[in-house]
Structures are given as C-alpha cells and as structure tokens.
Amino acid sequence: MIRFIRRLVRLVVPYRKDLSLAWSTIKGRKGGFVGSFVAIAAGSAVITACGILLMSGLSTGVTPERYSGTTVVLSAEQSYWLDESSEVRYSERVTLPADKVAAVAAVPGVQSAVGDIDVQVSVVTQDGHTVGGPDGFPVFGHGWSGAALGPFTVGTGKAPSAADEVVLDADLAARAHLSPGATVRLVVGSIASSYRVVGIAEPPAGGLARQSAVFLTDEQARKLSGRPDRVDAIGVSAASGVGAGELAKRITAAVPGLVAHTGAERGDVEFLDVGDARSLVVESSASFGGTMVLIVVFVVASTLALSVQQRRRELALLRAIGATPKQIHWMIGAEMTLVSLAGAVVGMIPGIVLAFGMREVFILADAMPPDFRMEIGWVPFLASLVLCMVSARLGGWMVARRVAKVSPVEALGDAAIEPKKLGWVRLAIGVLLIPLGLLLTLNNVAVSGDSAADTAASAVLLFVVSVGCIGPLLFRGAIAVFGKRLNRQSTAHGFLAQANARANSRRLSTAATPLAMGVTLAAVQVFGASTTIAASQEQMEAGLRADHVLTASSGAGVSPEVVDAVRGVPGVSVVTPVARMQVLLTFPSEDSTATKVYAAQGVTPDRLSDTMDLQTIDGDTAQLQGETVALSRVVAETVKAKIGKTVDLRLGDGTVVKPKVVATYERGLGFGDVTLPNDLVVAHTTARVDAAVLVKAADGTDKKALDGALRSALDRYPTVKVGDQDAFQSAPGSGGSGDWALNLLFQTVLLGYIAIAVVNTLVMSTAARVREFAMLQLIGAKPDQIRSMMNGEARIVTFSALLFGLLATAPPLIGMSEGLTKSPVPSVSVLGLVVIVAITVALSWGSIAMATRFAMRPAPVDAIGGRE
Structure with a gap:
C-alpha cells in the first residue's frame, strides 16, 4: 500500500x-x-x-443456518435482470418444480439432493400464548427430510411420522415450555391446527439466530405450502473429493433453470x-x-x-x-x-x-x-x-x-x-439550461405518467447546474435590485456592505452559489416528498369506505377462508379481500423496452366501490376477473395502455402474464398503481394470503354490534384481529415502505457535504480579508461597525441564496405535482420550509460571523503589513 x-x-x-x-x-x-x-x-x-x-x-x-450442512444450494432466479449489471428482485419467493430434485441427484458428484419447503407458521401454546422466533424473527415449518440440510438431529423423542406430529427445534421448545407429548397449535395463514410434539431437534453447531424451525412430515409440509408440486430450494451435499465450485458448474450445466449458490451466498436463498x-x-x-x-x-x-x-x-x-x-x-x-x-x-x-x-x-x-x-x-x-x-x-x-x-x-x-465577465462557454451553458429545464418540467416534452414526474424531479439538476454557471450574474442582479432594501444606505456599515457587495460580487457569489444549490436540492427533496405523501393520504381517506378492517396480528396475513367466515355475519353488506405484492411492467420505450416496478393489489370486483373507491376514469372494475388488470392513470399514461389491450406483466413470483386492461383509475397513490383479481395475486404470493379484508356494514347496522359479531365469528382464527380504517394503511405489503428513509439518508449525506463546502467557502473568503479589515480600522472604523458591515453582506448572501434556490425549485415541483396529481400546486411543508430557511441562515450568518472574528484578531498595524 x-x-x-x-x-x-x-x-x-x-x-x-x-x-x-x-x-x-x-x-x-x-x-x-x-x-x-x-x-x-x-x-x-x-x-x-x-x-x-x-x-x-x-x-x-x-451465514446460512439451516443450510449450513450443504455444499451447494440451488434456487430459481430470484431477480429480473434489466441488463447485465442491473436487476430487480422479485417480491415473492420464486419456487422450483419438485421433479428438479431427482434430476439434480443424478448429476455426477452429488451425494444427496433434498428439496426444502418453507411455510411460515405461528406457534400457539395451550394457554393461548403465541411464541415467535428469536429476536422477533419468524417461525418456519419444513418437511422432515429438510432436517438433513442443517443437519438437525433428534435429541429427545423421534421424527414425525403422522400428519398430526411435529418436531420443534430445541430453542423454540424451551421458550414455549413444550416437551414431547405436549399439544401445540400451529397457525398457517389464519388456520389453526393441533399437533402433538413427538421430538426435540438439536440444531447444527451454529444454532438458529434468525428463525425457529418446526418439522412435520414431508407430505404434511407440502400440503400446508399449497404447492405440492413445488419446492423452495434444493440442498446438495457433494461426494468426497468434489469441490463446491466444480459441483455448482456441473449441476447448472446438466439441469437448466437453476441458480447455484455456494459459501455465504447460500444465506441469500435461505x-x-x-x-x-x-x-x-x-x-x-x-x-x-x-x-x-x-x-x-x-x-x-x-x-x-x-x-x-x-x-x-x-x-x-x-x-x-x-x-x-x-x-x-x-x-x-x-x-x-x-x-x-x-x-x-x-x-x-x-x-x-x-x-x-x-x-x-x-x-x-x-x-x-x-x-x-x-x-x-x-x-x-x-x-x-x-x-x-x-x-x-x-x-x-x-x-x-x-x-x-x-x-x-x-x-x-x-x-x-476582480474579473467581471464570465466565460462565454459557461454563460451559454447556464442560460440554455433554463429553457431546457422548463421544457422538461412544464411542457409535454417529457413522457407522460410517472415518467413526467420523474423527469421533473431529475430536471432540478439542470437548474442547479444553471445556477452554478450564471450565479455571479444572478448575484449581481440581486444586489442591484434588493441591495438597498437589505442594507440602509444612511448608515456607515450599510453603505460599506452595499459597496463591497457591488465591487466584489464575484467573490460573494462564490459563497452564495453553492448555498443556493443546496437550498434547491433540499427543497425539491422535502417538498417533493410532502407532495407525494399528502396526495397519497388524501386519496386513501377519500377512497376507503370500509367500516371495519381485518388484519393479522402475526404479520403472516389473512387466509381466504376468513372472507367466507365473515360474509355470513349478520349486518355485513360487502366483504373485499385485499392482497398485495410488487409487479414488474414491461412496455415499449423509444427504440427498445423499459421495465418498472409498481405496487399492486388484488381485490374482488363485487361492489368494490362500496369498500374501496378507486375513482374510475375509464372502463369498469367489475370486469376484474381472470387475467385482467386495472391501471392507475399515471401508469396507463406511462405504458401507453388502452382499454381492451393487454400489457406485459411479471407477478411477484416471476410468473409472466398478459392481462387485458379493463379500467383506469385516479387513486393510484393511495391504493396502488396496479389492481388485479384477488385470486390471481393470492396464488402468486409466498404465503398465499391476503394483507387485509375490508368489511362494509349494511345500512342501519349498529357498528359496535357488528364489531362484536365479527370478533365472535373470528374466534377460531387466533391471529386475525378487527380494526378500523387506520389498520388498512399499516397492513403488511411488499416493499417500498423504507424508501423514504433511504432517500432521506442519501439526501442528508449529499446536503451535509454541500453544507461543509458552503461553510468552507464562506470561511475562506471572509478570513482572507484580514488586510481589508485592518485598513478599515486604521482609517477610523470600529470593530462593531466592521462586524455590522459583514452582517449586511451576510444578509445579501442569505437572501440571494434563498431567492434563487427556491426559484429554481418551483418548476420541478410544479412538474412533479402535475404528473402525479394533475394539480400544478405542490404541497409545501411549512415545517420543512422553516427548517431550510433556518439552516441556510445558520450556515451563512454563522460562518461569516465566525470568520470575521477570526480575521480581526491580529492588531490592525500588524495585519496591514501581512500577506493577502
């Protein structure tokens, strides 16, 4: 090094x-x-x-846990590759045909191949207590043959041999206070069944830190998964003398459609x-x-x-x-x-x-x-x-x-x-970027739909670069127009601040320009997010009409059987199950194709508007049956979808379908941009459950009485709870919930670096004026007057940065709002605006004040003879 x-x-x-x-x-x-x-x-x-x-x-x-005893773990392709280096992960587990296990076992060098099945379960003891995995991690059920992948060994009791027998891992059994001979209820989705504990399994040497394991017979595990002809992964043990890398190449060459994982990558499959x-x-x-x-x-x-x-x-x-x-x-x-x-x-x-x-x-x-x-x-x-x-x-x-x-x-x-003129190349770039940015944000040059909003958000970079290029000219104009209003000319310090700003506009603009750029980036991030959140909340509140919402306390979801159970409750008018996943839409874009990820929901069309009003624009959501789809206006404009035509869609587990578009609607931000038939979505989720169930009361029904009736009907479903409309917004969905935090993280780091640059520039430019401050003191200026003069310059710098920074923010925000909500008025967070102004003032004023005090520390007689 x-x-x-x-x-x-x-x-x-x-x-x-x-x-x-x-x-x-x-x-x-x-x-x-x-x-x-x-x-x-x-x-x-x-x-x-x-x-x-x-x-x-x-x-x-x-590090893999249950797969720690394997040499190679085989899975299906869990990603859709946009190109050689960019991928989109599917939101649901992509499974493999069960007959692949035999094909893998026949490859030379394979000692054994075991198909593994994961079924998320909730463990409920006889006293009604629910026991989860360690540190809040889930509990999964598996076929007993999968125990060899750990390997797990039976420490007490025996292996399961009947459909109602189960083996628990040692840690789970200890926390649930269960031993062989005890009875335990396992809840899969919302359906609870009783099992007899027949054994305690000792985990592999590393133990289980991210899960708890429950082992059933292979046949029962396949039945509970709902996919008897599929496996989640295949664990392979190598014959003596065969390396992991070599075996992985042999298997993928002999059996197509498999992705091999070795070493730490085995944990990605588990x-x-x-x-x-x-x-x-x-x-x-x-x-x-x-x-x-x-x-x-x-x-x-x-x-x-x-x-x-x-x-x-x-x-x-x-x-x-x-x-x-x-x-x-x-x-x-x-x-x-x-x-x-x-x-x-x-x-x-x-x-x-x-x-x-x-x-x-x-x-x-x-x-x-x-x-x-x-x-x-x-x-x-x-x-x-x-x-x-x-x-x-x-x-x-x-x-x-x-x-x-x-x-x-x-x-x-x-x-x-000080040089007054800007280079013609810099000036030309700065001037030309302004109309280009306006075209991309306020006209129909950009692709419609969410591409319009994305383009408007990206166009902020054009305005930022433009401000950087012509900042000295903008700053000089601000001094000419607003300088006298910011500093009174009748005072000595006001006159000096104004005169200094005019004579050294290039120097002050060097500090004001990055500050304005930071204001623009921060404002677009904050107000863009507030616009999206406000529109989403407004659409949700206006469109959600259910009186009660059923969700799962365990986070595993609500089984379809619950829908049939509550439909028969007296006073229930409409029941709408809602399943959620992420889907990928592929559509023509210029000379090629593009693929985007969208939030999707699966609903039943029967009287859908009574529980969820999507504000249909065209078509009819009552036709959501079979392979059909309804799209939000934003997505329909993006992919150029028409009523009666089909779209290329990849479901959460990678299944490719071509559903026919039967409706378009406005409230995509609140409910999801893609709406599919409920049975289609449920069939392609990992757990095969709904995220929530919406219940609408019949006219004249007492809501409290209906609440009690629903709870009574759900007694046999221990993980299902009855809530209000707020429960729907917090129901489990697929991804995207943490995007705001990641965006905030990256924007904070970016703006933090820009803030360091701004403070750095302001301190450098102010601290370099030692001789100027010394000369002013030698001709009679008092230190307080010099500090007041610098406060005047700070006012000019701060005002100019906020003025041009916020002006550059307006076109992108208007374009984003127009693209997402059809309204040109964005939702501006007052608190966000106050914070941006406060930080701008603190950075500029604080830096200049600190540097001024530092520059005035030497005695004027000594400082006047020093270097520039």
Whole structure:
C-alpha cells in the first residue's frame, strides 16, 4: 500500500523539487490550503463509506443456518435482470418444480439432493400464548427430510411420522415450555391446527439466530405450502473429493433453470431479505457513490478556484518575473497532490464511521437485516485515495489554466481587480439550461405518467447546474435590485456592505452559489416528498369506505377462508379481500423496452366501490376477473395502455402474464398503481394470503354490534384481529415502505457535504480579508461597525441564496405535482420550509460571523503589513 502511494505520487508529480516547493508554499500559507484540505477530507469520507457499503454488498451477507450442512444450494432466479449489471428482485419467493430434485441427484458428484419447503407458521401454546422466533424473527415449518440440510438431529423423542406430529427445534421448545407429548397449535395463514410434539431437534453447531424451525412430515409440509408440486430450494451435499465450485458448474450445466449458490451466498436463498438487501446495497451505494464523485470534483474545483483567486497577486508576480505556464501548472499540481493525499487519508477514518451510520439507517428502513455484516477491506480506501487525488489534480489543472495563460505583462494588472465577465462557454451553458429545464418540467416534452414526474424531479439538476454557471450574474442582479432594501444606505456599515457587495460580487457569489444549490436540492427533496405523501393520504381517506378492517396480528396475513367466515355475519353488506405484492411492467420505450416496478393489489370486483373507491376514469372494475388488470392513470399514461389491450406483466413470483386492461383509475397513490383479481395475486404470493379484508356494514347496522359479531365469528382464527380504517394503511405489503428513509439518508449525506463546502467557502473568503479589515480600522472604523458591515453582506448572501434556490425549485415541483396529481400546486411543508430557511441562515450568518472574528484578531498595524 505504501509503495503504491509512493508510485502514485511520483506519477502525479514527476519532479521531487516541485513537491519540495509545494510543501514550502503550503507551510507558508496554511490558512489558504485548509479549505481545500477540508473539502477533500469530507469527500474522502463519503466515498470511503459508499465503497465499504458496496464491497459489503458484493462479498458479505448472513451465514446460512439451516443450510449450513450443504455444499451447494440451488434456487430459481430470484431477480429480473434489466441488463447485465442491473436487476430487480422479485417480491415473492420464486419456487422450483419438485421433479428438479431427482434430476439434480443424478448429476455426477452429488451425494444427496433434498428439496426444502418453507411455510411460515405461528406457534400457539395451550394457554393461548403465541411464541415467535428469536429476536422477533419468524417461525418456519419444513418437511422432515429438510432436517438433513442443517443437519438437525433428534435429541429427545423421534421424527414425525403422522400428519398430526411435529418436531420443534430445541430453542423454540424451551421458550414455549413444550416437551414431547405436549399439544401445540400451529397457525398457517389464519388456520389453526393441533399437533402433538413427538421430538426435540438439536440444531447444527451454529444454532438458529434468525428463525425457529418446526418439522412435520414431508407430505404434511407440502400440503400446508399449497404447492405440492413445488419446492423452495434444493440442498446438495457433494461426494468426497468434489469441490463446491466444480459441483455448482456441473449441476447448472446438466439441469437448466437453476441458480447455484455456494459459501455465504447460500444465506441469500435461505433468507430472502438478505438477498434483497445485498442487491439494494450494491445498487444504491454504487449509484450514490458515483454521484458523490462528481459532486466532490465540483466542490474541490470550486474551493481551489477560490484559493487560487486569493493568491492571484502572488501568481501574477511569478508570471511577471518569468515563470512559465508549465511551471505554474506543476507548482499548483504539486500543492494539490500533497493536500489531496493528506485529506484523503484523514477522511478515511470518519468514512468508516459514516459507513456504519448509513448501515443503521438501512436497518431502520427495513432495507437491511440487523445481522448483515460489513466488509472493511483495502479496496474502498484505495479507491477513495485515487479518486480524491485525481479530483484534486483535475480541479487544480482547471483553476491553473486562467493564471497560466495570461501574459507576464498583463498578469499584475489583471490581478489588481476582480474579473467581471464570465466565460462565454459557461454563460451559454447556464442560460440554455433554463429553457431546457422548463421544457422538461412544464411542457409535454417529457413522457407522460410517472415518467413526467420523474423527469421533473431529475430536471432540478439542470437548474442547479444553471445556477452554478450564471450565479455571479444572478448575484449581481440581486444586489442591484434588493441591495438597498437589505442594507440602509444612511448608515456607515450599510453603505460599506452595499459597496463591497457591488465591487466584489464575484467573490460573494462564490459563497452564495453553492448555498443556493443546496437550498434547491433540499427543497425539491422535502417538498417533493410532502407532495407525494399528502396526495397519497388524501386519496386513501377519500377512497376507503370500509367500516371495519381485518388484519393479522402475526404479520403472516389473512387466509381466504376468513372472507367466507365473515360474509355470513349478520349486518355485513360487502366483504373485499385485499392482497398485495410488487409487479414488474414491461412496455415499449423509444427504440427498445423499459421495465418498472409498481405496487399492486388484488381485490374482488363485487361492489368494490362500496369498500374501496378507486375513482374510475375509464372502463369498469367489475370486469376484474381472470387475467385482467386495472391501471392507475399515471401508469396507463406511462405504458401507453388502452382499454381492451393487454400489457406485459411479471407477478411477484416471476410468473409472466398478459392481462387485458379493463379500467383506469385516479387513486393510484393511495391504493396502488396496479389492481388485479384477488385470486390471481393470492396464488402468486409466498404465503398465499391476503394483507387485509375490508368489511362494509349494511345500512342501519349498529357498528359496535357488528364489531362484536365479527370478533365472535373470528374466534377460531387466533391471529386475525378487527380494526378500523387506520389498520388498512399499516397492513403488511411488499416493499417500498423504507424508501423514504433511504432517500432521506442519501439526501442528508449529499446536503451535509454541500453544507461543509458552503461553510468552507464562506470561511475562506471572509478570513482572507484580514488586510481589508485592518485598513478599515486604521482609517477610523470600529470593530462593531466592521462586524455590522459583514452582517449586511451576510444578509445579501442569505437572501440571494434563498431567492434563487427556491426559484429554481418551483418548476420541478410544479412538474412533479402535475404528473402525479394533475394539480400544478405542490404541497409545501411549512415545517420543512422553516427548517431550510433556518439552516441556510445558520450556515451563512454563522460562518461569516465566525470568520470575521477570526480575521480581526491580529492588531490592525500588524495585519496591514501581512500577506493577502
């Protein structure tokens, strides 16, 4: 590692004398390089954190438990691959045909092959107490043949041989206080059956930390799964002398349609949440890490530009006494090499802390299991080091170009005043991006449907870049229009603040521009989320008309048998079961096809509007039978679906169907964008249950009396409970619930880095005015007057950042709201707005005030003779 760094330094800076000169410059101007160091160190921390998450997703996971005795675990393909590197995980378990077990067993090198079945169950003791798995994990039922995959051994009693016999793992039996001969009820879905405990199974050496195991006869396990001709996975043991990798290749070559897993990947099959987490961590960390690399380059380049601008007299003098452009490039490059090397190394330690902090947010959002291991290797540190050094060298080269190309005669004169004009390329890009952004957000240029909302949200980047390019012009205009209103000209400090802002608008805009960009990004994130949440809540409240909602206390769902039980209760008018899953819609897009994931629900069409009013736009939801589908307006516009036509749909377990579109509706945000027949959805969920059941009372029925009647009818279903409309919103569904937390995490990290850059820039630009403050004091200005002057400048910076930041937010938010709700008025969170304004004021005012006090510490007589 050390040898590599030495070679990298020699490669980036060819001559050691440049390093020596650069080190002397850094020691003499420590303050000028602190800003660059901070920007690089913060960038290194973020890149390191993303690298650690990425490597953890690629190489770690959760150690298998019940499959710990296997050499290879075989499963179906659990993902739909959009391309060679991008996948979408199916929300339900994809199963295998049971006849694959015999085919695998016949492959040379296979000692044994066992088909495994998972059935989620609830264990209810004789006193009515429900016992779950360790630390809240579930309990699964399996066929006894699957016990060999652990391997499990019978410690007490015997193996199950009859349909009503069961063996419990030792930990579950101890927590439930059960022993051989006891009677226990197992609830599958909502149906409870009594079993006799005939044995206690001892788990494999590692024990069971993420589940509890219940073993039945193989035939009973197949019956309870509802899929007697399917298995969830196949566990394989290798013959003596055959390696796992070699055996996996043999099996996949001989038996098509199988995916082989070895080592830690076996846990992905045993625990679907681990595989989901692995995919999500890899995708999100790679995407966000790439974005952060670009942001780091931009911030580092901006910081270096300010640093070089503060040294323009020094650099101009070097040009005037004969320094060549190449020598200027070499000197700045050497400085950046040393600063970036130090900053990258220092930022790695907080990067580790940040990675574990991000892991906790993933866990909080239910996007990562708590026992998902983190991998801290040398690759993320090396990547962070290289990226930071390359970014710094690139930024140094960009800011050195202007100084290096000026002729020696013009150098000193050019350094005396602040440049007023922007480069024509920068100006053209900034101006042209504004109408382009408006076209994408406020016109019909974007694809309709959710693509319009997505495009509007993405268009914020165009406005952010535009603000970055023409920020000095916008800032100069704000000073001309609002400057006198922000600072009274009748006072000395107000006059000085206004005059300084006009004369040094380029310098102040360097600080105000990134602040405005941060305001824009924060506002779009906060107000975009509030618009979506408010619309979803409004649609749910307006469309949900059920009086009672039945859900499962165990989280396993409600069995279809419960629907028949409550339909016969006196006073019940309509019963609507609701199943949930995620589906994939594939549709033509330009010259190819696109695939998107949508939340789907399965309902029965009989008097659906009495319990759930979807606000039908076209067609009739009463036709939701067989292979049919109803789509929300947003999705119908996105996939160009028409009534009577079919769409390409992949259900939660990967089954491909082509349902006919029978209706479109408006309330997709509240109830799901895809509505299918209930039996179709239930048949393709892992547990084959409903998420909830909606019950509408008949006219004139007393709701309290009906509540009691429902509870009486549900006595034989111990896990089903009766609730109100709020229970429907909290009923179990498939995915997406933690997306807001992950979005908030990444936006917080991004905005946090931008905040560091803003504070960094403000402190650098203010602290560099030591001689200016000293001169003002020597001609009679009091320290309080100078601080008041800087407060005036802070008002201008803060006002300009908020003004242009919020203005840049308006078009994307209007476009998002129009695309999602057909209303151009977004829902603006007052609390969110107050927080954004407060943070902006604190960052700008606090940074300027702190730097001003620091710059005024030296005595004026001493400071006036110091360096610029």
